[in-house]
Amino acid sequence: MPTETREFQAEVKKLLDLMIHSLYSNKDVFLRELISNASDALDRRRFAGLTQADLLPTEELGIRLVADPEARTLCIEDNGIGMTRDELIENLGTIARSGTLEFLRNQESAKGDSPDLIGQFGVGFYASFMVADRVVVESRKAGEEKACTWSTDGSGEYELEDSQLDAAGTRITLHLKDVDIDGGIKDYTDEWELKNIVKRFSDFVSYPVRLTVNKKEEEEKEGEDEAAAALDDSPINSMKAIWTRPASEVSDEEYKEFYTHITHDHQEPLLHLATALEGTFEARALLYIPGLAPFDLYHREMAHRGIQLYVRRVFIMEECSDLMPDYLRFVKGVVDSEDLSLNVSREMLQQDRQIQAIRKHLVKKVLQSLSDLRKQDEEKYLGFWAQFGPVLKEGLLLFEEKKDRILDLVYSASTRDDSKLTALDDYVERMPEDQEAIYYMTGTSRDVLASSPHLEAFKEKGVEVLLLTDPVDEVWLQQMPPEYKEKRFQSVGKGEIDLQDESEKDEAETKEEEEAFKDLIQAIGSAVQNEVKEVRLSSRLKQSPSCLVLEDGDLSPQLEAMLRQAGQEVPDHKPILELNPNHAIMKKLQGLFEANGTDPRISNYASLLFGQAVLAEGGQLTDPAAFTQKLSELMAEAI
Ligand code: ADP
Numbered sequence: 001m002p003t004e005t006r007e008f009q010a011e012v013k014k015l016l017d018l019m020i021h022s023l024y025s026n027k028d029v030f031l032r033e034l035i036s037n038a039s040d041a042l043d044r045r046r047f048a049g050l051t052q053a054d055l056l057p058t059e060e061l062g063i064r065l066v067a068d069p070e071a072r073t074l075c076i077e078d079n080g081i082g083m084t085r086d087e088l089i090e091n092l093g094t095i096a097r098s099g100t101l102e103f104l105r106n107q108e109s110a111k112g113d114s115p116d117l118i119g120q121f122g123v124g125f126y127a128s129f130m131v132a133d134r135v136v137v138e139s140r141k142a143g144e145e146k147a148c149t150w151s152t153d154g155s156g157e158y159e160l161e162d163s164q165l166d167a168a169g170t171r172i173t174l175h176l177k178d179v180d181i182d183g184g185i186k187d188y189t190d191e192w193e194l195k196n197i198v199k200r201f202s203d204f205v206s207y208p209v210r211l212t213v214n215k216k217e218e219e220e221k222e223g224e225d226e227a228a229a230a231l232d233d234s235p236i237n238s239m240k241a242i243w244t245r246p247a248s249e250v251s252d253e254e255y256k257e258f259y260t261h262i263t264h265d266h267q268e269p270l271l272h273l274a275t276a277l278e279g280t281f282e283a284r285a286l287l288y289i290p291g292l293a294p295f296d297l298y299h300r301e302m303a304h305r306g307i308q309l310y311v312r313r314v315f316i317m318e319e320c321s322d323l324m325p326d327y328l329r330f331v332k333g334v335v336d337s338e339d340l341s342l343n344v345s346r347e348m349l350q351q352d353r354q355i356q357a358i359r360k361h362l363v364k365k366v367l368q369s370l371s372d373l374r375k376q377d378e379e380k381y382l383g384f385w386a387q388f389g390p391v392l393k394e395g396l397l398l399f400e401e402k403k404d405r406i407l408d409l410v411y412s413a414s415t416r417d418d419s420k421l422t423a424l425d426d427y428v429e430r431m432p433e434d435q436e437a438i439y440y441m442t443g444t445s446r447d448v449l450a451s452s453p454h455l456e457a458f459k460e461k462g463v464e465v466l467l468l469t470d471p472v473d474e475v476w477l478q479q480m481p482p483e484y485k486e487k488r489f490q491s492v493g494k495g496e497i498d499l500q501d502e503s504e505k506d507e508a509e510t511k512e513e514e515e516a517f518k519d520l521i522q523a524i525g526s527a528v529q530n531e532v533k534e535v536r537l538s539s540r541l542k543q544s545p546s547c548l549v550l551e552d553g554d555l556s557p558q559l560e561a562m563l564r565q566a567g568q569e570v571p572d573h574k575p576i577l578e579l580n581p582n583h584a585i586m587k588k589l590q591g592l593f594e595a596n597g598t599d600p601r602i603s604n605y606a607s608l609l610f611g612q613a614v615l616a617e618g619g620q621l622t623d624p625a626a627f628t629q630k631l632s633e634l635m636a637e638a639i
Contacts, residue, residue, distance in 0.1 A: 001085060001148075003161040008152075009094040012126070016154050019129035027184045029266070030127040031194070032201035034076045034172060036261055037125060038063045039205045041080025041170060043315040045142055048081060055142045057167060062208040062235075065198075067189040070216055072176045074132075074188050078207075079169035082141040085148040085160060092125060092137065092150055093158060124264065129154045131185055132174035142168040189213065195236050204242045204258055206315065208235035241313050243286035243334055247274050259288045262308060263332045267291050270384055272333075273369045277361045281354045285362055287333035289370075293387040297330060310336040311344070322349045323359050327395035327406075330388050331366055367405050374409065374423070382421060385411050389470070396476035407484045413446045413467040415455060427466060428485045437490035440466040442473050442556055448618035453544035454492045460542050461499050465492055474559040493617070495552040497540045513537060513581050520586075520593045520602075521579070527606035528577060538578030545583040546613040548575040557619060577610055585609070604630045 008016065042061045049056035057079050066075040083091060128135050133153060140147035147165035152158035165171070179187045186193050191213045198209055210233055242250055242258045259269045269288040277283045287307075306329055309320040313336060323335055339354055349355050374381040385392075395406045411421040416430075427438065439458065443449045449467040458465050468477070476482075477489055490497075514537060525535040532548070541547060550556065554573055555563070563570050579586055585605070592599050611627040614620070621627050 001146075001160075001162050003159065005157050005159050006089065006093060007157050011095050012093060013156055015095065015126050016129055019126050020133075020154050022130045024130065025184045027130045028186065028197045029201065030131050031076075031188070031197050032261070033124050033127045033264075035063060035198070035202045035205060035209060036264070038076060038078035038080060038170070039202075039207055041078055041082070042207050043318075044081040045079070045168075046315065047317065048142065052143075057142075057169075059167075060208070062210065063205070064210045064212065065194060066212045066214065067191070067194060068214040069187075069189040070214070072189060074174045074176060074194075075171055076174075077169065077171040079167060080142075082144075082168045082170055083137075083139040083148075084141045084144065085146075087141070088137065088139060088148055088150040088160065128172070128174055131177055131188060133177050134175035136173040136175075137170065138163055138165055138173075139170040140165040140168045144168070198236050201257055202261070203237045204240060204254070204261065205237055206239055206241060206313065208239060209237045210234075211236050241310075241336070243274060243284050243336060244313070255286075258286070259332070262334065263288070263290070265290055265292075265294070265332075269332075270380070271369060271373060273365060275361070275365045277358055281357050282338035283335055283354075283358050283361075285333060285335045285358070285365075287331050287362065287366065289331060289366075289384065289388075291383075291387075293330065293391075297388075297391060306330070306332045308334045309340075309344075310334055311340045312336070312338060316340075316344060317346070320349070322346075322352075322355050323362060325359070325363060325395065325398070325401075327392055327398070327401075328363065328366055330391060331362075335362070367409065370409055371405075382411065385409075385421070390472050393470065393472045393476060396482070397472075397479060403482055404484065407482075412440070413449075413469065415450065415459065415465045415467065418446075418450065422466070424466075424484060427464060428487060430464065431487070435463065436487070438466065438484060438487050439463060439490055439492050440468055440477065441492045442468045442477065442558065443618060444469060444558060445618065451616075452493075453541055453547040453613070453616050454549070456542035456544060457497065457499055457540040458492060463499060471558070471562055474556055474562065478555065478559055491550075491556075492540070493548075493556070494550045494554065499539070517579075517581060517586070517590065519597070520590055523593060523597065523602055524577075524579070524589075524606040524609070527603035528610045531574065531610055532577040533574040534576045536576060536578055537581045541578065541580035541583070543583075544612075544616060545580050545585045546609040546616075547578050548610075548613045548617060548619075549578055550575055557617075577613060579609065601634070604634060608634070 042063070045055065045057075046061060059079065061079060064075075064077045066077065068074075134151070135154070136149060136151040138147060138149045147163045149161050149163040150158055174188075176188055177185055179185055188194065191211065194211055194213075198211075202209060212233075242254060255272050256268060259272065260266055268291050270291045272286065272288045274286050275284070277285075307320045307323045308318050309316045309323065320335070324331055335358060337354065337358065340352070344352070370381070370384065373384070389411065392406060392409060395401050396403055407424055410424045412424065412427075414422045414427065416422060424438075431438070441449050441452065441454060443452075446467050446469055449455075449469065455465055477491070482489065517537060521535050521537070525532075528535070538547065538549075540549075554575075555570065560570050589602065589605055593602060608627070608630055611621055
């Protein structure tokens with residue numbers, strides 16, 4: 001293969017530039033990133049060796065740091081899976097993760113520091129450029145003879161050339177920048193410094209990390225002590241799997257570092273939980289709920305990044321999707337089983353009874369700890385809810401899920417207090433005894449919902465209504481009207497609403513009213529017959545003249561739009577136009593109608609009443625021009 005020079009993908013250039021000029025104070029993290037990559041590569045080699053034993057090295061799997069104070073270089077070597085020339089191009093010349101790409105594209109103007117970037121993504125390999133001005137990667141893939149060297153000074157291009165490595169693995173050589181204590185660049189060839197950083201960030205890495213510091217010439221002559229020191233080649237990390245240690249012995253700092261190690265997320269996790277499954281199957285798990293939602297929470301490929309599977313401390317696979325349902329895909333962590341075979345494959349996992357048992361246990365624990373958090377620190381819980389609430393509610397769509405335990409965690413805006421959310425169970429708690437249903441309204445924005453005509457009667461009678469604005473709300477409430485604490489859910493925009501109240505008109509009165517308006521309603525109905533399936537008098541309107549309602553089983557307009565967008569066929573259905581018999585417009589229209597039943601203005605007013613109802617629920621008019629023209633005509637006439 002020829003030596004070649006290639007350009008970095010535009011986003012990588014941007015990222016490199018951010019790293020090179022980074023003001024991010026904690027530059028030590030570069031080492032964690034490189035050790036963590038090495039550890040991943042070792043995992044992959046060990047895993048490949050399970051099915052193809054000749055891919056395993058004869059010597060122990062591990063990581064070695066070689067520091068050379070004189071040359072000012074630091075090498076990170078591993079005998080992991082290695083990379084081919086193509087993989088070097090693919091992995092180090094481009095960025096694949098969609099969230100990172102989007103973020104970088106939006107960062108056009110970013111200059112200098114970007115702790116956000118490091119926090120959100122852990123920029124991995126590229127963090128090297130915070131401390132090095134030249135990086136050389138030599139790699140040989142397990143099972144291949146040839147090695148390849150990739151190198152760059154971090155400007156727009158990198159070089160590739162064939163090279164030699166005695167064994168498979170990767171050696172990364174950093175040509176270090178000058179020490180700059182104010183700028184956060186320490187002496188990364190110093191033994192004590194390196195030991196400290198490894199202890200702090202990578203102690204639990206499950207492979208030995210060893211350190212060699214090349215001595216300066218004059219030091220070499222210094223005699224026996226040195227020779228003894230050189231013989232001590234024990235690992236500088238403890239390698240102790242953090243989830244096997246009693247929780248009381250693990251500090252919060254260690255939990256946080258482990259979280260960063262497995263997720264590459266540098267922010268504080270919201271909470272961690274350590275749990276053990278005992279009995280027929282034995283397993284331990286250490287799970288985390290992140291503090292912030294990742295950028296790609298709703299991307300398909302994100303669906304399962306969360307859980308790593310170990311068997312008796314041996315890493316088996318990343319992204320073990322069978323251990324966590326989709327609606328908890330934000331949960332991160334490790335599961336270590338005592339009983340599974342080391343040779344499990346993804347296909348086998350799906351039917352494995354043990355995996356099902358572990359998953360069941362984990363789901364219960366996660367929901368339980370969220371519920372505890374809610375009780376102990378509601379504010380913190382609401383922070384979680386803001387990040388992950390819509391994802392959690394996806395669980396309400398699952399047929400096999402126990403819905404109540406998710407509903408116990410649901411919060412929603414409500415008409416009771418516009419400044420804060422209410423828990424569903426608090427709503428039910430507050431319900432007066434004779435209130436039969438949990439009233440709710442769905443839509444795209446809280447403000448539009450809050451001023452909807454549908455709520456007028458509810459407001460007047462002081463009946464609280466939940467205002468749900470996540471797209472998923474439409475779906476779970478539609479899918480199968482569930483019950484919660486023996487109360488059904490009732491949309492205020494659907495069906496007939498009957499808010500019992502003594503001060504209400506009695507039936508006879510209602511009948512009389514209906515009789516009086518009967519012919520007018522019919523005339524209005526024929527004017528808007530293309531738009532609505534029925535016109536009727538309303539019991540839910542107090543101030544507004546009109547609103548649209550649906551029948552109980554009908555899809556809401558938002559859900560219809562969502563389904564259409566997803567390419568599904570949705571049968572056309574028309575809403576019902578409800579009119580307020582007590583509104584001045586209706587009374588005057590009645591007068592107009594009595595004077596002349598065929599007055600052409602009646603049909604114009606009918607269209608306007610319909611248009612108003614559409615606008616009031618945040619909908620769009622099919623013919624806004626016709627609407628404004630009619631409105632202008634009638635205004636001119638009235639003035
Ligand atoms: P991340 O580790 O988050 O995927 P990086 O930029 O750190 O992102 O690394 C990009 C990819 O390069 C890794 O996913 C991995 O495939 C490859 N890689 C990095 N370091 C090594 C290594 N020491 N051995 C083998 N592959 C590596």
